[in-house]
Amino acid sequence: MISVQNLTKSFGDVRALDGLTFHAPDGQITGLLGPNGAGKTTCLRTIYGLQKADSGQALIDTVDALLDPLAARRLIGIFPDKFGLYERLTAQEQIAFFAELHGLKGAERNQAVTAVIERLGMTELAHRRSAGFSQGQRMKVALAQAIVHQPKHLILDEPSRGLDVMSTRILRDLLRELRAQGTCILFSSHVMQEVAALCDRVVVVAQGKVAAEGSPDELCAMTGESALEEAFVKIIGTDEGIAA
Numbered sequence: 265m266i267s268v269q270n271l272t273k274s275f276g277d278v279r280a281l282d283g284l285t286f287h288a289p290d291g292q293i294t295g296l297l298g299p300n301g302a303g304k305t306t307c308l309r310t311i312y313g314l315q316k317a318d319s320g321q322a323l324i325d326t327v328d329a330l331l332d333p334l335a336a337r338r339l340i341g342i343f344p345d346k347f348g349l350y351e352r353l354t355a356q357e358q359i360a361f362f363a364e365l366h367g368l369k370g371a372e373r374n375q376a377v378t379a380v381i382e383r384l385g386m387t388e389l390a391h392r393r394s395a396g397f398s399q400g401q402r403m404k405v406a407l408a409q410a411i412v413h414q415p416k417h418l419i420l421d422e423p424s425r426g427l428d429v430m431s432t433r434i435l436r437d438l439l440r441e442l443r444a445q446g447t448c449i450l451f452s453s454h455v456m457q458e459v460a461a462l463c464d465r466v467v468v469v470a471q472g473k474v475a476a477e478g479s480p481d482e483l484c485a486m487t488g489e490s491a492l493e494e495a496f497v498k499i500i501g502t503d504e505g506i507a508a
Contacts, residue, residue, distance in 0.1 A: 265448055266311060266323070266419075266448055267287050267288075267323040268284055268285060268320070268321070268323075269285050269321040270283050270284070270285055270319065270320040270321070271285070271310060271317045271320035271322060272472075273303075273310065273317045273318050274318060279471075280303045281303045281306055282471060283472075283473060284307060284320070284469065284472055286477060288448055288449075288465070290416070290446055291446045292443065292448070292449070292465060293443050293451070293463050294448075294449065294451075294467060295450075295451060295462070295463035295465070295466045295467070296451070296452040296467050296469055297454075297456075297459055297466055297467070298468060298475075298500075302469040302470050303469055304421075304469055305452065306472075308419055308421050310322050310330070311329055312336070312337055312342050313337055316330060317330055322336075339415060339416060339417055340417040340418065341418045341419070343418065343423055343451075344406065351393060354391050354392055355389045355392060355397075355404075359377050359380060359412050360377050362409040362413075363377055366413035376412050377412060380408045380411060381408065384408055403427055407438065411438075411442070416446075416448060417447065417448045417450070418439075418447055418449045418450070419451070421452050422452055423435055423453070424436075424453070424458055436462060443464075456492050456496065460480045463480060464479060465477065465478065466478065466480055466483055468483070470500055480495075483495045483496070483499070487499060
């Protein structure tokens with residue numbers, strides 16, 4: 265489980281997180297939904313240790329990411345919003361590098377790398393340098409890097425941004441498979457259809473706080489709307505939410 269408790273974070277006069285509190289259970293997909301500037305990315309970066317909160321806790325199971333970010337990072341896979349790859353390395357070399365960062369060595373590392381390459385249908389890409397990869401191919405490498413060590417927790421920041429239909433389908437199918445295996449999945453998105461189709465729970469964030477949470481159906485029932493997008497706009501209280 266990922267548990268966020270009373271997180272606060274300010275950048276100068278801007279309060280990015282303002283007592284943010286929510287839980288992402290194991291075996292479920294939890295979506296963070298909110299307009300631009302709501303604090304979603306700041307929250308995710310705090311959980312995986314790229315930013316330090318001013319106060320509060322971000323727990324990965326029982327590990328406090330603020331106090332021991334390295335230990336927390338060993339428990340999670342991170343799928344970033346930008347697929348930054350080492351373009352001189354082959355896909356296989358990059359995945360192996362991330363496997364080693366998570367403590368896999370020798371035969372165990374090689375077996376894990378081979379397994380994830382086969383799982384994502386990357387055999388034809390494995391020995392190619394990533395320079396010139398398409399967005400979908402880069403996505404596969406980034407996803408392989410995130411799950412090669414079989415983490416119990418997976419964090420994704422706008423995972424389908426810039427992906428074509430087939431790449432998006434591959435990603436969604438894998439997330440459903442990981443959920444069925446008990447993985448705790450937390451992701452942010454602006455795509456209402458994606459959130460409605462994938463998420464067991466949705467946390468609507470506005471101005472660094474939780475504005476509402478529940479399943480997509482519960483949020484619709486709460487607001488008296490039939491579509492998640494309309495429910496979201498009513499919760500946020502402004503039409504800015506659609507464009508964000």
